Amino acid sequence: MTSTPHKLWRFNGGLKLPDHKAESTQETVFKAPLAEYLTLPLRQHIGEMAQPVVKAGDKVYKGQIIARCDTYVGAHIHAPTSGRVRGIEEHPVPHPSGLTAPCVVIEVDGDEDWGEHRMPPIEDLQNLDPARLRHRVREGGLVGMGGAAFPSAVKLNPRPQQTIDTLVVNGAECEPYITCDDMLMRTRADAVIQGLLLVKRTLQPRQCLIGIEDNKPEALRAMTEALGGEENDNIRIVAVPSIYPAGGERQLIRVLTGREVPSEGLPADVGVVCHNVGTLANIYRAVIRGEPLISRIVTVTGSGVQRPRNLRVPFGTPISHLVAHAGGYSDDVERLIMGGPMMGFALASDQVPIIKGTNCILAAKGEEVDPPGPVMPCIRCGECVRVCPANLLPQQLYWFTRARDFDKAQDYSLFDCIECGCCAHVCPSNIPLVQFYRFAKNEIWSQEREKQEADAARVRHEMRQERLAREKREKAERMNRKKQALNDKPAENKAADTGSDPKKAAIQAALERAQAKKAAQGADTTPPDQGKPPSDTRTQEKTR
Numbered sequence: 001m002t003s004t005p006h007k008l009w010r011f012n013g014g015l016k017l018p019d020h021k022a023e024s025t026q027e028t029v030f031k032a033p034l035a036e037y038l039t040l041p042l043r044q045h046i047g048e049m050a051q052p053v054v055k056a057g058d059k060v061y062k063g064q065i066i067a068r069c070d071t072y073v074g075a076h077i078h079a080p081t082s083g084r085v086r087g088i089e090e091h092p093v094p095h096p097s098g099l100t101a102p103c104v105v106i107e108v109d110g111d112e113d114w115g116e117h118r119m120p121p122i123e124d125l126q127n128l129d130p131a132r133l134r135h136r137v138r139e140g141g142l143v144g145m146g147g148a149a150f151p152s153a154v155k156l157n158p159r160p161q162q163t164i165d166t167l168v169v170n171g172a173e174c175e176p177y178i179t180c181d182d183m184l185m186r187t188r189a190d191a192v193i194q195g196l197l198l199v200k201r202t203l204q205p206r207q208c209l210i211g212i213e214d215n216k217p218e219a220l221r222a223m224t225e226a227l228g229g230e231e232n233d234n235i236r237i238v239a240v241p242s243i244y245p246a247g248g249e250r251q252l253i254r255v256l257t258g259r260e261v262p263s264e265g266l267p268a269d270v271g272v273v274c275h276n277v278g279t280l281a282n283i284y285r286a287v288i289r290g291e292p293l294i295s296r297i298v299t300v301t302g303s304g305v306q307r308p309r310n311l312r313v314p315f316g317t318p319i320s321h322l323v324a325h326a327g328g329y330s331d332d333v334e335r336l337i338m339g340g341p342m343m344g345f346a347l348a349s350d351q352v353p354i355i356k357g358t359n360c361i362l363a364a365k366g367e368e369v370d371p372p373g374p375v376m377p378c379i380r381c382g383e384c385v386r387v388c389p390a391n392l393l394p395q396q397l398y399w400f401t402r403a404r405d406f407d408k409a410q411d412y413s414l415f416d417c418i419e420c421g422c423c424a425h426v427c428p429s430n431i432p433l434v435q436f437y438r439f440a441k442n443e444i445w446s447q448e449r450e451k452q453e454a455d456a457a458r459v460r461h462e463m464r465q466e467r468l469a470r471e472k473r474e475k476a477e478r479m480n481r482k483k484q485a486l487n488d489k490p491a492e493n494k495a496a497d498t499g500s501d502p503k504k505a506a507i508q509a510a511l512e513r514a515q516a517k518k519a520a521q522g523a524d525t526t527p528p529d530q531g532k533p534p535s536d537t538r539t540q541e542k543t544r
Contacts, residue, residue: 006209006238009258011251013387014243015422017342019215020177020368024301024308029183031312031405032325038080038106038316039353040066041093045149047073052104053445061115063292066104075151075356076141079106080294080314081114093462094338094355096438099346103368106316118291130156130202133287140286141293141356145278146170146181146247147339149357152279155200158268164203166257168267169196169210170273171219172240172247178360180279180297183310185212188281189226190364195280198287203273208235209256210277212244226245249274251389252462263416294389297352300326304333304363313354318359320350335369337362342421376429384423384433390416394423394433406447409440 043049050067060066060079067077083106090100122128122136138153158164169192173181187191200208212220221236240246242253249260254276259270267274285291294315301308306327313322318338323329337344338352339360362368384394392413400409417437424433465503 006236006256007258008238008240009255011246011254011389012391013389013422014245014251015387015425016242017176017244019242020301021179021182021215024177024179024299024310025183025218027299027309029187029310029312030325032314032322034081034108034110034314034318035321036108037086037315037318038083038108038314039091039318040077040080040104040106040316041091041353042067042077042102042104043093044077044315045069045075045143045151046097047071047075047151048104050074050077052088052102053455054088054104056085056371058085058459059083060085060106061117062111063114063117063294064120065117065292066106073154074149075143075149076139076292077104077315078117078141078292078294080316081106081108083113084107084109090308092349094347094350094352094358096345111234119286119292121290122287125198125201125287128201128287131287133198133202133283136281136286139292140282142279142282142286143293143356144276145296145356145359146249146276147343147357147359149355152275152283155268155275156199156274158203158273163271164268164273165206165271166273167196167200167203167208168253168256168272169208169277169280170247170252170274171210171212171216171223171277172246172252173216174213174242174247175342175360176244177301177362178299180217180299180310180359182216183299184278184281184297186222187214189219189222191281191284192223192277193226193286194288195282198276198283199273200279201236203289205273206234210235210237211240211246211252211401213246214239215242236418242402244422245418247390248389248418250418257271261419263413265338293356296354296358298322298355299360300363301360302337302363303365303368304330304336306330315355316353318351318353319347322354322361323350323363329363330365332365333363334366335364337364339371342425343419372430372432375431378429378431380429383426383428387422387426389420389422390418392417397440398431398433401436404443406440406444410444414440414444441477488529528539 042052048071049109050069052064052067054060061082061260062079064079065076066079071074086105086107088102088104091100091103091105093101093103112331119136119139134153134156137156142152143149144152171181171185196208210441212223220237220239227235227237238256245251245253249267253259253267253272255263257272261267261270282293295312297310298313299310300322300495301499305323309326336347336350338358339345339349340363341364343360344360378395380395388394396416397409400412419434419437421434424431427433488520514522
C-alpha cells in the first residue's frame, strides 16, 4: 500500500451535521437471540418480488431458499434459522405507507439446523472463475447493504462496453447515528478485505479505493492493519471529510476519483463499481463459509432506548425484539425511525420486521427530531440550491411537483435526486421538499406502469385480431383449394376416390342397394296385361 497522499475532490453542497455516533459504539457487536417468529417479506430488494417455494406446514432449515427471484435484477430469500412455516400472510412491512405485503412467517424451533442447505465452500480462490463468483452471490441472495438493497450480482457483471478501472469501497457511513458499518470494520475488517480481494479478482480494476470518513479512527486503524499483509499496492484506504452525504454513491465517487456520474447514468458508465463494506463481508461469508445472506448488523440507537448498541440480527426479527435487547424504551419516545434522521422514515409500529436493507432503528425524542413548524410560502432564498449535493434546483422541482407538472420535473432531472434531505433541512419555510419529490417519483412510476399495461393490452388485442383474421383467411383458402381440387377431377377419378374411401364406398353401396330395391318393388306392382295392345271396345259390342 503506497504512502503518498491521495488527492480528494469536493462535491457540491452538503452539510456538516452532529454525528451522534459515540452513543452506540461503546459496546462490541452483540448477537441478538432468536425471536419466536420471523416474518420475511417477499420484497427485500430492488427488482421483482420473490415467489415463495414453501407452503404452510413445511419444515425449513437454516439457509434454505424459501422464495426465489430468477429475474436478472432480483435476489432469493433464505430462512434465517430452522423451523416450520406458519403461513404466507399479509403483514405490515417496513415502508412509509405502513401498508401490508405478502410475507413468509416461520415459527422458530431454536435448533439452528442447516440440514443440507449450507452452500459448499469455494476453495481454489486464486483461480476463481468470475461467472462462478456471480452465481454464488446470486444464489446467496446478496444485495447492497448500504440501504438501497440493489442485487450485488448485477454490479459484478458490467456490460461489455463498460471497462471498470476503479473499485470503490464505501465505508463512509455519513448519516448521523448509524454505526453498523463502523462496527463491522472494527470487528471484521479481515472479512471486508477478503471480500474486496474476491471482487477485485472478478472485475480486474486498475485501483481499489476504500473511502472511510475521518470521524472513524478505530475503523481506519482496523482496516489498515487488515490490509497490512497484502502486497497489492493498488489498494488504498482513504480518509474522507465527514460532510453529509459523502456516503452517497455518486458523492463518494466524486470525492475519491473526481469523476461525475452522468445524469440518469450508472457508475459503471465512468469506469467505477461501488460496493458497501457490508456487501464485501457477506461476499466473503458466502464464498468461504457457504452462508447466504440471512442476517446483518443493525444499529439500535437514539435517546429513546436505554442501551444504544449494535446487534447482529436475523432477518424477519420484529423491531420490538431488538429494542428489548437494547434496554427497552425510555420515557417520552416520540418517533420510531428506520434509518437515520435524514433519509429514514417513521414507522407506525414496532412489529414490522428487520429486512436486508435495514441498517438502523432510531428511537427518537423531541430534541432529536424536532417537530417541524408550520409550512410557510417559499421565500426564494436559494439555500436549498446551495446545499444540494446533486447540483439540482430544488425550488423549481418543488413548484413543478406541487403543480403536478411531472414532465417539467423530469426535465429538471427529478430522478437524479438522492432524497438526502439537505434541502428540507435548511429550508426556512419548513417545506417538506423531499416528500414532494417522492410523491412525484411515485406518480411518474405509476403512470409509466399504467401506460405499459395499456400498451401491452393494446398489443395483445391487435395480435388477437390479427390471429383471428389470419385463421379465417386460412380456412377460406383451404375450402377454396378443396373445391377447386374436386372440380378439376374427372368423373371416373371422383368415383375412384369415392371407392377408395371405405366410408364413402359404404354409403355409395347403401345408396345403390336402396335404388335397386326401389326398382324391384316397382316391377312387382305392374298389372299382368301391362304391355299388351288395348282392346277395341266397339268390336266387342258388335259381336255380342
